[in-house]
Amino acid sequence: MSKIWGDRLTLKSFSTDDTYQVGTSFLLANGHLGYRGTLSEDKKDQMVALNLCGVYDQYENKWRESINLYNPLYIEIRYHDQVLTPRNASLKHELALSLLKAELNRHTDFDAGTIISRRFVSISDDQVLGEFFSFRAKKTDQYEVTFGVDKEVYEINGPHLETVSCAAKTDHHLLIIESIMKTKECKQIIKMRTIYTCSHEISSADVINNDVFIGVKTLFELKQNEVMKVDIMSRIIISSDNDFPSKENLNESYKQHIREFEALFKRSRILLDGTKEAQFAIDFCVYSLLILGSKTRTTSIPARGLSGQVYKGAVFWDTEIFMLPFFLLNNLDIARNLLIYRYDGLEGALKKSKRFGYDGAFYAWESQENGFEACSLYNVTDAKTGQPIRTYFADKQIHISADVLYGFLSYYQATKDLDFLKRYCFRIFIEVYKFYRSYSTFDVITGQYHFNDVIGPDEYHERVNDNAFTNYLIYFTLRELLGIFDTGDNNSCFAAEKEITPVMIRSFLESIYLPKPNQDGIIEQFAGYFLLEAVTPEVLKTRMETQNEYWGKKASLTKVIKQADVVTLLALFKDQFSSKIKQANYEYYLPYTEHGSSLSSSMYALLAADIGKSDDSYRLWLKSAQIDLRGTSKMFAGGIFIGGSHPAAAGGGILTLLHGYSGLVAKDGKYSFSNNLPQEIKKLSFRIKTAKKNRLIKIS
Numbered sequence: 059m060s061k062i063w064g065d066r067l068t069l070k071s072f073s074t075d076d077t078y079q080v081g082t083s084f085l086l087a088n089g090h091l092g093y094r095g096t097l098s099e100d101k102k103d104q105m106v107a108l109n110l111c112g113v114y115d116q117y118e119n120k121w122r123e124s125i126n127l128y129n130p131l132y133i134e135i136r137y138h139d140q141v142l143t144p145r146n147a148s149l150k151h152e153l154a155l156s157l158l159k160a161e162l163n164r165h166t167d168f169d170a171g172t173i174i175s176r177r178f179v180s181i182s183d184d185q186v187l188g189e190f191f192s193f194r195a196k197k198t199d200q201y202e203v204t205f206g207v208d209k210e211v212y213e214i215n216g217p218h219l220e221t222v223s224c225a226a227k228t229d230h231h232l233l234i235i236e237s238i239m240k241t242k243e244c245k246q247i248i249k250m251r252t253i254y255t256c257s258h259e260i261s262s263a264d265v266i267n268n269d270v271f272i273g274v275k276t277l278f279e280l281k282q283n284e285v286m287k288v289d290i291m292s293r294i295i296i297s298s299d300n301d302f303p304s305k306e307n308l309n310e311s312y313k314q315h316i317r318e319f320e321a322l323f324k325r326s327r328i329l330l331d332g333t334k335e336a337q338f339a340i341d342f343c344v345y346s347l348l349i350l351g352s353k354t355r356t357t358s359i360p361a362r363g364l365s366g367q368v369y370k371g372a373v374f375w376d377t378e379i380f381m382l383p384f385f386l387l388n389n390l391d392i393a394r395n396l397l398i399y400r401y402d403g404l405e406g407a408l409k410k411s412k413r414f415g416y417d418g419a420f421y422a423w424e425s426q427e428n429g430f431e432a433c434s435l436y437n438v439t440d441a442k443t444g445q446p447i448r449t450y451f452a453d454k455q456i457h458i459s460a461d462v463l464y465g466f467l468s469y470y471q472a473t474k475d476l477d478f479l480k481r482y483c484f485r486i487f488i489e490v491y492k493f494y495r496s497y498s499t500f501d502v503i504t505g506q507y508h509f510n511d512v513i514g515p516d517e518y519h520e521r522v523n524d525n526a527f528t529n530y531l532i533y534f535t536l537r538e539l540l541g542i543f544d545t546g547d548n549n550s551c552f553a554a555e556k557e558i559t560p561v562m563i564r565s566f567l568e569s570i571y572l573p574k575p576n577q578d579g580i581i582e583q584f585a586g587y588f589l590l591e592a593v594t595p596e597v598l599k600t601r602m603e604t605q606n607e608y609w610g611k612k613a614s615l616t617k618v619i620k621q622a623d624v625v626t627l628l629a630l631f632k633d634q635f636s637s638k639i640k641q642a643n644y645e646y647y648l649p650y651t652e653h654g655s656s657l658s659s660s661m662y663a664l665l666a667a668d669i670g671k672s673d674d675s676y677r678l679w680l681k682s683a684q685i686d687l688r689g690t691s692k693m694f695a696g697g698i699f700i701g702g703s704h705p706a707a708a709g710g711g712i713l714t715l716l717h718g719y720s721g722l723v724a725k726d727g728k729y730s731f732s733n734n735l736p737q738e739i740k741k742l743s744f745r746i747k748t749a750k751k752n753r754l755i756k757i758s
């Protein structure tokens with residue numbers, strides 16, 4: 059993909075090879091709806107998707123996934139029977155995504171005419187998306203124009219929708235289409251009303267209404283330089299929303315969206331004194347997260363954002379560890395919604411625990427609505443045979459429950475909002491404690507609790523004992539929250555708690571086994587890791603037999619790790635370990651790390667910043683921040699397609715600037731900073747806005 063760095067993400071060429079990546083990089087979204095950066099005339103083969111957050115469906119016995127809705131922005135122009143699209147021919151094609159306005163502009167020049175369009179997905183009214191489309195004829199001739207709702211949607215495991223009703227009404231220049239869709243599994247009703255206002259009379263147009271399309275098709279006689287316009291405003295309503303408003307106004311909606319997004323972007327922007335490339339990278343990270351947060355809905359952010367159905371549209375630890383810190387800075391309403399999503403998911407976590415034979419709350423590794431565990435027991439396939447491979451992500455990646463606690467703890471440290479914590483976190487805290495207590499094994503000889511048969515962040519080593527990251531995270535999060543909740547008086551949440559006492563939790567914590575560094579200062583990733591074959595990812599790669607082979611099987615016999623593991627522990631809890639230990643572990647694990655997950659580089663960047671390896675840090679930071687700009691991430695895990703946007707890498711990019719280079723530490727609602735800038739960045743500035751403060755922080 060070719061583009062330039064500037065204030066807009068720009069693409070000045072066209073290649074069918076880029077279809078998926080362009081759709082992902084040029085995504086528009088508003089935390090509820092996501093529309094891929096595809097062209098008006100594109101269809102499901104070009105992976106057009108209007109992705110809906112928080113509504114899921116299972117088709118037959120396939121993976122349950124998020125829904126792609128019918129496409130209301132479909133417009134096709136034919137000239138002499140050929141569709142005008144750069145796939146066929148064009149003289150010039152340009153896409154530009156404004157990060158400041160969250161709008162996508164298109165300009166495509168053909169021999170026969172020029173298409174110019176502007177699209178937005180409203181940040182101020184999250185049911186709305188709209189487009190201003192225009193076509194200027196270059197020849198005086200007939201042009202066949204078709205527009206309406208394309209019902210043939212791109213999906214991974216669908217079809218998910220049934221049409222309940224679909225009706226089109228035309229009136230002079232106006233086409234109104236009302237579609238009602240129903241999900242197959244949960245029978246959720248989703249309504250879509252789209253208003254098309256055409257510059258030319260369409261009352262005599264043919265109305266098409268069949269299984270795959272509803273809209274109009276008409277022939278326009280256009281003079282040379284005559285412009286034909288179609289303005290589209292589409293509103294989507296899910297069952298929990300109010301019904302359609304009586305009036306709609308596309309221009310007003312657009313203006314309001316621009317006003318709100320500009321204000322949001324300016325407030326949230328991180329300015330740096332460095333290269334234009336670096337500023338653009340961080341602007342893109344900020345944009346990527348701002349389009350995914352919701353101020354009004356207690357849904358969360360899926361691992362692939364709203365760029366499609368990859369990873370089932372599910373929410374992972376990515377949100378609490380990598381994305382939440384950004385929202386804590388000055389979008390606290392969004393941060394609270396992300397956490398309330400986990401509170402609403404407690405029910406699912408309790409059920410999951412029972413299913414696997416434990417007490418308390420075992421959060422979903424891949425969480426859908428109400429905390430439903432979407433992670434399959436066979437989560438990747440053999441790239442050669444297509445056979446499912448048994449993976450233990452759902453049953454053994456137990457750190458997820460502590461990741462949820464970590465999110466609440468970060469919120470408390472940033473705000474000191476104890477009421478919120480008591481209301482939404484205390485119950486989770488108790489249930490998560492019960493889960494870990496029941497999962498642990500007590501060794502009578504040493505008198506310690508172990509967490510055996512687990513998976514840490516590095517998913518290539520499954521079913522290991524005492525993963526250091528997991529044990530420490532459980533210990534730190536429970537300990538910190540216990541300190542907050544156990545006020546020892548009648549105000550304490552424990553006063554009303556019948557079953558669990560602070561003493562019980564404390565005594566459990568005191569006996570958790572915490573792997574200590576060896577004589578070289580290295581913390582073993584899990585029991586037995588040191589005995590594995592010491593090869594690098596480069597060597598392991600030469601042992602792969604097929605393209606896209608899943609690395610897990612072969613890597614598990616070696617020290618090769620998929621992503622930062624011990625390094626994540628040291629980067630997140632940098633005050634708990636000495637510089638010597640952090641340095642030793644960074645050096646030790648880096649050569650074995652594949653960075654096969656987009657979550658890996660930012661944790662290394664963060665730790666590198668802390669230990670003064672600023673060259674490494676800057677390089678890894680840029681890698682994380684630019685993943686969706688450069689399209690450098692893995693597209694397959696075994697036979698499973700894993701492409702799409704990477705909001706956790708964007709979040710990790712922001713985290714490195716804030717917690718790494720600005721030395722930001724939040725504690726009991728107070729912030730402290732220190733200058734830890736790499737030489738490539740001379741100054742950094744950003745805003746912190748909480749209920750009590752609105753500060754401009756400058757690091758130089």
Ligand code: BGC
Pocket residue numbers: 361369374375376515517620621654655656657706
């Ligand atoms: C990583 C996980 C991550 C998930 C979603 C996987 O490849 O190993 O740590 O949560 O992707 O981003």
